[in-house]
Every structure is written in C-alpha cells, then in structure tokens.
Amino acid sequence: MTGPLAGVRVVELAGIGPGPFCGMLLADLGADVVLVDRKGGSLPFGASPAFDLTRRGKRSIAVDLKQAGAAEVVLRLVERADALLEGFRPGVMERLGLGPEACLARNPRLVYGRLTGWGQSGPLAHAAGHDINYVALSGILNHGGHRDSAPSIPPTVVGDVGGGAMFMALGLVSGILHARGTGEGQVIDGAITDGCAVMSTLVQGLRAQRLWVDRRQSNALDGGAHWYDCYECADGQWISVGALEPQFYRLLLEKCGLAGDGLEAAQFDVANWSKHKARFAALFRSKTRAEWCALLEGTDVCFAPVLDFAEAAQHSHNVARGAYFELGGVSHPAPAPRFGASPAEVRSPPAGVGEHTHELLADAGYVAEEVTGLAAAGIV
Numbered sequence: 001m002t003g004p005l006a007g008v009r010v011v012e013l014a015g016i017g018p019g020p021f022c023g024m025l026l027a028d029l030g031a032d033v034v035l036v037d038r039k040g041g042s043l044p045f046g047a048s049p050a051f052d053l054t055r056r057g058k059r060s061i062a063v064d065l066k067q068a069g070a071a072e073v074v075l076r077l078v079e080r081a082d083a084l085l086e087g088f089r090p091g092v093m094e095r096l097g098l099g100p101e102a103c104l105a106r107n108p109r110l111v112y113g114r115l116t117g118w119g120q121s122g123p124l125a126h127a128a129g130h131d132i133n134y135v136a137l138s139g140i141l142n143h144g145g146h147r148d149s150a151p152s153i154p155p156t157v158v159g160d161v162g163g164g165a166m167f168m169a170l171g172l173v174s175g176i177l178h179a180r181g182t183g184e185g186q187v188i189d190g191a192i193t194d195g196c197a198v199m200s201t202l203v204q205g206l207r208a209q210r211l212w213v214d215r216r217q218s219n220a221l222d223g224g225a226h227w228y229d230c231y232e233c234a235d236g237q238w239i240s241v242g243a244l245e246p247q248f249y250r251l252l253l254e255k256c257g258l259a260g261d262g263l264e265a266a267q268f269d270v271a272n273w274s275k276h277k278a279r280f281a282a283l284f285r286s287k288t289r290a291e292w293c294a295l296l297e298g299t300d301v302c303f304a305p306v307l308d309f310a311e312a313a314q315h316s317h318n319v320a321r322g323a324y325f326e327l328g329g330v331s332h333p334a335p336a337p338r339f340g341a342s343p344a345e346v347r348s349p350p351a352g353v354g355e356h357t358h359e360l361l362a363d364a365g366y367v368a369e370e371v372t373g374l375a376a377a378g379i380v
Contacts, residue, residue: 002030002342002343002344002345003028003029003030003031003339003342003343003344003345004029004030004339004342004344005026005029005030005031005173006030006031006342007030008026008030008031008032008082008083008176009031009032009033009034009080009081009082009083010023010026010031010032010033010034010081010082010083010084010085010172011034011036011074011077011078011081011083011084011085012033012034012035012036012058012084012085012086013036013074013084013085013086013087013088013093013098014035014036014037014038015086015087015088016087017087017130017131017156017160017164018087018115018159018160018161018164018165018168018192019085019086019087019115019165019168020052020054020055021054021160021161021164021165022085022113022115022164022165022166022168022169022172023035023054023058023085024053024054024055024056024057024058025165025166025169026169026172026173027056027057027058027346027347028056028057028335028344028345028346029335029344030342030344030345032059033057033058033059034058034059034061034077034081034360035055035058035059035060035061035351036061036063036065036074036077037060037061037062037063037353037354038062038063038064038065038353039062039063039064039354039378039379039380040062040064049350049351049352049353050328050330050349050350051330051350052350053330053332053333053350054350055350055351056327056332056346056348056349056350056351057346057347057348058348058350058351059351059355059356059359059360060351060352060353060354060355060356060357061073061077061354061356061357061360061361061380062353062354062357062380063379063380064378064379064380065096065098066096067377067378067379069374069377069379070096070379071096071097071098071102073361073364073374073379073380074098075098075102075103075106076364076365076366077360077363077364078103078106078107078110079106079107079364080363080364081107081110082109082110082111082176082179083110083111083112083113083172083175083176084103084110084111084112084113085113085115085168085172086098086113086114086115087114087115087116088116089116089125089126089128090114090116090120090121090125090126091126093114100112100114100187104185104187107185108183108184108185109179109180109183109184109185110179110185111172111175111176111178111179111185111186111188112185112186112187112188113168113171113172113175113188113190114187114188114189114190115164115165115168115190115192116190116191116192117129117130117133117134117159117164117191117192117193118134118191118192118193119189119190119191119193119194120189120191121189124137130156131156131158131159131160131192132153132159134159134160134163134164134192134193134196135154135158135159135163135196136151137193137196138159138163138193138196138197138199138200139197139200140158140196140199140200141153142214142216143203143214143216143219143222144216144222145216145217146216146217146223147215147216147217147218147224149216151216158196158199159192159195159196160192162195162196162199163192163193163194163195163196163197163198163199164190164192164195166195167190167194167195167198168188168190171188171190172188175188203221206219220244220268221244224270224273225267225273225277226273226276226277226279226280227241227242227243227244227249227252227267227280228241228242228243228244229241229277229280230306231280231281231284231285232281232284232285233284233285233287233288233289233291233292234285234286234287234288234291235288235289235290237288237289237305237306238289238305238306239284239289239292239293239296239303239304239305239306240303240304240305240306241280241301241302241303242302242303243301243302244302246267247300248300248301248302249264249267250264251299251300251301252296252301252302252303255295255296255299255301256283258283263276289305292305293305312324313331322334325346327346327349328349328350330349332346334346354380357380358371361374361380
C-alpha cells in the first residue's frame with residue numbers, strides 16, 4: 001500500500017452520503033478501509049457498485065447485522081482496526097451490539113467515529129434529515145441564490161462532504177494520532193451541522209464587523225457586487241468573475257474596456273452595485289464564453305468559465321494536473337491533496353458487495369470451517 005495513511009485500518013459500516021465519502025478519502029490516502037456491507041442489501045439509488053465511486057479502494061464484507069452472531073464478526077474486525085466509522089441514528093449501533101462501549105472493550109485504542117446530520121445529542125438528534133436540511137440549519141443556505149428568489153440548493157457537497165465527511169476524516173486521523181501517542185481511544189461525535197457552522201467562520205467574522213448583512217446577494221462574496229458574480233454570455237454559456245482585490249478589479253476594467261469610465265472608484269460603492277451589475281451583465285452578453293476565455297482566462301482578473309462536469313474533465317488545466325482519470329471505464333476525480341513523499345492513489349475499482357468476505361474473515365482469524373458455518377447460518 002502507498003499513501004500517507006498506509007498501515008491504518010478503518011472499519012466502515014455501510015451507509016449513504018457523508019460516511020462513504022469519508023471512507024473514500026481515507027482509502028485514497030492509503031488506509032485499508034474495510035466496508036461492512038448489508039448482506040442482501042441494495043445500494044443507494046439502486047446503483048451498481050461499479051458506479052458508486054465512494055466504494056473505490058475499499059474491501060467489502062457482507063454481513064447480516066440483525067442475525068445473532070453478526071456483531072461478533074464485526075468486533076473481530078474492530079480488534080485489528082485503528083478506527084470505526086458509522087453513520088446510523090443515535091442508538092442503532094448500541095442495539096446491534098456494536099456501540100462504543102462494546103467496541104472499545106475489544107480495542108481500547110479504537111477511534112470510534114459517529115457521523116450524523118444533527119449529532120448524538122440535542123432535540124433533533126433522532127430526526128431524519130439530509131444535506132439540504134443541515135445546510136439550512138447552519139445559516140449557510142440562506143445566503144445562496146439571488147436576492148429576490150428562493151435560496152439556491154447547492155449539490156450535496158456543502159453539508160455531506162464539507163461539513164460532514166471532511167471534518168470526520170480530519171477527526172479520525174487526529175484521533176488515531178492521539179491513540180498512537182497515548183494508547184487511548186475515544187468517540188468522535190461528528191455532526192454535519194457543526195461542521196457547516198465552522199465553515200461559515202469567515203462570514204461570521206465579517207458579520208461581527210458589520211461587513212455582512214443577512215440578505216441574499218447583498219454582500220461582496222455572495223453575488224451582490226458587480227465584480228464577484230456569474231454572468232451569461234452571448235451563447236447562453238456562463239462565466240465567473242471574482243475581482244476582489246483593487247488591483248484585480250482595475251485589471252478587469254482595463255481588459256473589458258472600462259478603464260477611466262468612472263467605475264474604478266465604484267468598486268465598494270454598495271448603493272450602486274445593482275446599477276453596475278446591469279452594466280456588466282450587458283457587457284458580458286456581448287461576447288461568447290469562448291471569446292471571454294480568450295481575453296480573460298489566465299490573467300489576474302480572477303476569472304473562470306462555468307463548466308459542466310464533462311467540460312471540467314476536459315479543461316486544459318485539469319488535464320495538466322491529472323484532476324480526473326478513468327478506472328474501469330468510469331471517470332473518477334483524482335485523490336487530493338497531492339503528497340510529494342507518499343503519493344495517494346486509487347488502488348482498486350469500487351468494491352462489489354461482499355467481494356472480499358472470505359479474505360477479510362481470514363484476516364480476522366477465522367478458519368475455513370468457521371467461515372463455512374457463518375455462511376450456512378446466513379450471517380455472511
């Protein structure tokens with residue numbers, strides 16, 4: 001195995017959304033992620049395992065967790081793990097005989113990650129929810145979209161991935177470092193709402209200085225300013241401009257033929273932003289996206305075309321960095337970030353459900369006769 005987490009083993013209880021993505025991040029970085037799939041269960045949205053990219057680089061064992069004796073199989077896996085990752089509602093793992101008390105009794109050094117939307121405590125802890133709800137509760141959703149429209153819903157990346165999976169990945173790695181230094185495991189309560197709250201730290205600081213108002217498209221960094229927004233082009237395609245710093249704003253005006261036109265002193269003239277925005281909108285509709293790319297891309301005006309996923313994979317910058325690659329006929333985003341001494345890599349295609357059951361049982365110390373008995377009993 002390669003990657004900075006080579007030698008780390010994580011047991012991941014199959015779920016949807018942030019948990020699988022967190023496990024993928026760890027697998028990409030070299031961890032041996034053992035995915036405990038539901039025996040006979042289906043994947044989210046009826047997907048084939050080959051197209052569930054969060055399963056890449058993992059090994060799968062299929063277990064019927066409701067069967068007597070199933071908990072013991074998972075506990076045997078836990079004995080040899082650095083961390084466990086689960087995303088069930090509070091109390092579910094305890095009812096399965098796999099709660100923190102049972103797991104830490106078998107492995108006191110275990111880092112037990114609990115990743116949920118609302119967290120393990122609080123009045124909403126047992127309620128169902130999804131990305132849109134967690135982002136809404138954090139205050140972030142309120143600031144996406146145009147001023148006089150409904151809040152715009154970002155793809156399921158802000159909550160599940162940003163506030164959930166990435167914070168939990170950091171938590172698990174930090175917990176493992178602590179355990180290796182002290183021999184002490186612990187429980188990590190990862191609430192997506194908590195992570196989203198932390199992600200709003202920059203904006204919270206601006207609000208404290210009265211530099212941010214709680215109204216959509218009314219601030220410098222939410223599309224309120226004419227120099228920080230997306231604009232439609234003559235061909236119906238879109239571009240993004242983010243000329244925040246004064247020197248970048250001046251260059252934008254120069255490149256667009258607006259220098260000396262009274263706009264240089266108007267960058268932070270908030271009262272007239274909407275007027276200037278209308279002028280910019282008319283200007284950008286005068287050329288195609290390709291024409292604006294030829295004029296502005298690669299300069300310091302802070303510019304990029306708004307691409308769809310197919311275009312993003314083909315863009316020259318992403319191609320040069322190898323930001324996407326093909327595995328098993330499917331396009332994957334490449335692991336990030338990039339490590340100079342211990343490069344991350346995707347070691348294998350998405351695991352099939354139960355593909356490594358026998359291999360993992362052998363790793364856990366089961367002999368052939370015991371494996372046959374587990375299968376006959378319907379546990380695996």
